[in-house]
Each structure stands twice: as structure tokens, then as C-alpha cells.
Amino acid sequence: MNDLKQEDFEVKKLGKATLVSPIYKNYAEEEISNELFIDESRKIVYDASLSSYKNTLESGAEPISFLKAGPRKDIYFDPSKTKAAIVTCGGLCPGINNVIRGLVNGLYYRYKVRNIWGIQYGYQGLIPEYGHEMKKLTPEVVKDIHLFGGTILGSSRGRQDISAMVDALERENINILFTIGGDGTLSGNHVINEEIERRGLKIVTAGIPKTIDNDVNFMTKTFGFDTAFTTAAAVVRDAHNEATGAYNGVAIVKLMGRDSGFIAANAALAMPDVNFVLVPENEFDLHGEKGFLAALKERVLDRHHALVVVAEGAGQNLFDHEDVKKDKSGNIKHKDIGVHLKDEINKFFKSEDIEATVKYIDPSYIIRSEVAIPADSVFCNDLALNAVHGAMAGLTDFVVGRWHNQFTYLPIPAATASRKKIDVNGPLWWAVLETTGQPLKMKDE
Ligand code: ATP
Numbered sequence: 349m350n351d352l353k354q355e356d357f358e359v360k361k362l363g364k365a366t367l368v369s370p371i372y373k374n375y376a377e378e379e380i381s382n383e384l385f386i387d388e389s390r391k392i393v394y395d396a397s398l399s400s401y402k403n404t405l406e407s408g409a410e411p412i413s414f415l416k417a418g419p420r421k422d423i424y425f426d427p428s429k430t431k432a433a434i435v436t437c438g439g440l441c442p443g444i445n446n447v448i449r450g451l452v453n454g455l456y457y458r459y460k461v462r463n464i465w466g467i468q469y470g471y472q473g474l475i476p477e478y479g480h481e482m483k484k485l486t487p488e489v490v491k492d493i494h495l496f497g498g499t500i501l502g503s504s505r506g507r508q509d510i511s512a513m514v515d516a517l518e519r520e521n522i523n524i525l526f527t528i529g530g531d532g533t534l535s536g537n538h539v540i541n542e543e544i545e546r547r548g549l550k551i552v553t554a555g556i557p558k559t560i561d562n563d564v565n566f567m568t569k570t571f572g573f574d575t576a577f578t579t580a581a582a583v584v585r586d587a588h589n590e591a592t593g594a595y596n597g598v599a600i601v602k603l604m605g606r607d608s609g610f611i612a613a614n615a616a617l618a619m620p621d622v623n624f625v626l627v628p629e630n631e632f633d634l635h636g637e638k639g640f641l642a643a644l645k646e647r648v649l650d651r652h653h654a655l656v657v658v659a660e661g662a663g664q665n666l667f668d669h670e671d672v673k674k675d676k677s678g679n680i681k682h683k684d685i686g687v688h689l690k691d692e693i694n695k696f697f698k699s700e701d702i703e704a705t706v707k708y709i710d711p712s713y714i715i716r717s718e719v720a721i722p723a724d725s726v727f728c729n730d731l732a733l734n735a736v737h738g739a740m741a742g743l744t745d746f747v748v749g750r751w752h753n754q755f756t757y758l759p760i761p762a763a764t765a766s767r768k769k770i771d772v773n774g775p776l777w778w779a780v781l782e783t784t785g786q787p788l789k790m791k792d793e
């Protein structure tokens with residue numbers, strides 16, 4: 349990561365923040381520390397290693413750093429005249445409702461914004477032809493929503509006309525648009541922002557990255573991830589019982605992870621009974637001396653059961669790629685590696701004349717709609733509150749992230765430019781190899 353440029357991390361601003369924040373007024377009266385308020389000079393360094401620090405000192409350059417999130421003393425929007433809207437797009441992820449609740453309560457109680465609306469069914473809700481009415485949001489409306497998974501606003505996929513969406517924002521006099529979604533939603537947010545800028549509108553857009561796979565760059569963690577792998581770990585535990593319950597029992601659990609196998613890796617570390625973790629970052633062969641099936645056979649003959657965790661994007665090299673299918677948003681639809689593994693393992697053991705019982709479990713949709721665990725609830729609330737602070741201060745085209753245990757603001761293009769993946773030479777993957785005992789490589793070079 350030596351080609352990073354500081355300018356790529358500078359967050360855009362709609363204008364100068366000239367109004368005193370109601371939070372600051374409140375705190376000033378209570379004589380609470382000024383330290384709570386963040387000014388633009390507060391940055392979080394990207395690389396916290398001493399060697400990097402020395403290198404930058406020697407070169408005389410400023411180290412790459414991210415803007416620190418948090419309340420500002422001065423804000424851009426007058427709360428009494430501000431109208432905010434929230435939209436949720438893409439697939440479900442634990443914690444979306446917690447984020448919505450955090451946004452509404454943050455706006456309402458901290459800044460006294462009273463005009464808050466939910467846009468229904470993703471970006472469709474900004475297109476009048478769909479007929480999805482906007483939903484008025486108050487603390488009363490959202491008070492119990494964290495007790496449920498999913499999103500109270502509904503979601504959708506599929507591209508919508510950018511100009512028509514900005515027309516809706518203009519027509520509705522919306523000043524702040526909060527988008528909760530994945531790479532697609534955030535790219536949409538960025539393009540909406542470009543159109544807003546072109547028209548010279550006084551509207552800011554702020555994103556809260558939603559990806560159950562934890563694959564956003566420059567963020568240690570995204571919301572829902574802890575819940576996802578905690579829930580996944582419980583399924584893996586039960587699958588282990590299935591595997592040990594039969595002579596030569598093999599249980600396969602397919603987990604989320606389109607391009608990055610963080611859920612599979614972490615679930616396996618949490619439940620160290622797992623013998624094989626298959627992730628997109630680590631290509632493998634099925635057949636051949638060094639292939640997965642040979643390693644599985646060895647394990648099954650030795651211990652008479654085996655537990656396999658596979659991420660949905662793993663092993664895509666095993667499929668013929670001629671008939672690539674895409675979903676409504678243009679994401680490549682992965683071939684079902686879980687079902688494929690089950691069939692291939694069954695065929696293989698039959699051909700080897702080994703009696704084996706193969707059980708296949710796919711808990712993906714259950715995990716996606718799970719209620720956030722307490723750690724995630726706290727995290728969702730903090731992300732939401734920081735999104736509110738940034739937006740009220742007039743920052744725009746940004747997402748809230750977390751880095752070195754601090755909340756940060758990043759420009760959307762920086763966060764969406766590439767995905768975070770498991771480094772197969774790094775400590776996480778090594779921990780997986782050591783816990784599972786699986787071969788370093790299951791591929792003939
Ligand atoms: P998930 O993690 O579930 O994939 P996502 O936010 O990436 O979440 P998508 O369905 O890919 O989900 O995108 C959400 C919405 O954003 C869709 O309505 C999609 O059409 C829209 N979108 C994606 N990319 C763009 C873009 N470049 N311009 C405009 N809209 C976009």
C-alpha cells in the first residue's frame with residue numbers, strides 16, 4: 349500500500365460550518381471537556397507502525413491519515429430547517445435497524461432535527477413511478493426496531509436513474525441523505541453526489557457501509573460482521589455434531605463471503621473443530637494428489653469425521669465460466685460451491701469405495717436477518733451517531749469507518765475503490781491453517 353495519496357482521503361465539504369452546534373452549547377453550559385469536539389486537524393494515521401513513522405519523518409512527508417469522526421463545535425445545517433432522509437439498499441445484514449434507530453435518535457435528540465424521513469425499498473423509493481411513500485421517522489417509530497433483524501424501510505436492487513433521484517431530493521427539500529448499503533449503494537451515493545454538485549444543491553450525502561463480509565478497505569470492521577460470524581459459529585458447532593454422529597460423517601457449512609472469506613475464517617477460529625476452511629482468496633483443486641478431496645480422504649480415514657466450512661465465493665475456479673449470470677445490480681452470481689462440494693465428495697467417496705455420510709448446511713439467509721448481538725448494537729449506534737455529526741457539519745460524499753479503534757470519515761471513492769481481502773500470507777490465514785491443520789496449499793502447481 350505504498351501508492352496511497354493523502355488527497356484521496358480528503359473528505360469534501362458543502363461549505364463553511366458557521367452555526368454553533370446545539371451539542372456544544374449544551375456541553376459548554378455543563379462545562380464538559382472541549383476534547384470531545386473534533387476539529388479538522390484531528391487525524392488518525394493509516395500506518396501506526398514505528399518503522400513507517402520513522403520513514404515518513406525522514407522523508408519529511410506527512411503520514412497518510414484519515415479524518416477523525418465525532419461532533420464538531422460548528423455545524424453547517426440549522427437543525428430547525430433541516431430535513432434528513434434515510435435509505436437502505438442491497439442485501440440484508442444484522443444491525444441495519446440499529447443504524448436507522450441511531451440516525452433518527454442522533455438527529456432528533458442531539459441536534460433537535462425534527463424532519464426525518466425513511467425512503468422505502470432502496471433507491472426505488474426516490475422514483476415516483478414505484479409509488480413507495482416516504483415514511484416519517486421519529487424516536488417513537490424506531491424505538492423497538494433494534495429488536496428485529498432486516499430493515500424496517502425495505503430494500504431493493506437494480507439501478508435507478510440518477511437524475512430522477514436527485515429530482516426527488518430537490519422536490520422534497522431534503523438536505524441530508526443517509527445511505528446504508530454495500531459497494532453498489534455507496535457507488536450510487538457517490539454518483540448522486542456528483543449530480544448534486546453539478547446542480548449546485550445544498551444537499552450532503554453520507555454512507556454507513558453495510559457489508560456482512562467485512563470487505564471494505566480502510567476499515568477494521570463493518571457492522572453486522574460480529575453478529576454474522578457469531579451466529580455462523582453456532583451453526584458450525586451443530587454441524588460438528590452432525591459430522592461426529594455418523595461413521596465417516598462429513599458436514600459442510602456454506603457461509604457468506606463473495607470475494608472475502610472473513611466470516612468463514614473467523615467462524616472456524618471461534619469453533620476450532622473445523623478441519624477445512626475454503627475461501628475465495630485461496631484457490632484449490634478438488635482432484636489430484638494435492639487436491640482437497642485427497643486431503644479430506646486422509647482426514648476421514650484417520651478420524652472418521654470431518655467438518656468443512658466454505659465461503660460462497662470459494663472455488664469458483666472449479667466452474668466453467670461461460671454462462672456467467674448477473675443479478676439485477678450487475679453483481680456476478682456465483683455458482684453454488686456448497687452443493688457442488690457435496691456432490692463431488694459423495695461421488696469421490698463412492699469411487700473410492702468408502703462409506704461416508706455427507707450433510708450440507710446453508711444458513712446464509714438466517715444469518716443475514718439475525719438480530720445484532722450487543723457488541724454490534726453498540727457499534728451500529730456509534731457509526732450512526734458519527735454519520736450524523738459529519739453530515740450536520742456539512743461533510744459530504746463520505747462514509748464512517750473505524751481504524752485503530754477510532755471512528756473516521758473517508759471519501760466514498762476511497763472506501764469503494766477496492767475490497768479488503770484475507771492476506772493468505774498474514775496472521776489471520778496462518779491462524780486458520782494452524783487451527784484446522786489443513787494443508788498449506790490444496791493445489792497442484
Ligand atoms: P450488497 O452488499 O447486498 O451487494 P449493495 O449496496 O452493493 O449491497 P447493490 O444491489 O449492488 O447492493 O446496489 C444497491 C443499489 O445501488 C442498487 O439499486 C444499484 O442499482 C445501485 N447502484 C449500484 N451501483 C450504482 C451506480 N454506479 N450508479 C447508480 N446506482 C448504483
Ligand code: MG
Nearest residue numbers: 530531532679
Ligand atoms: Mg454489492
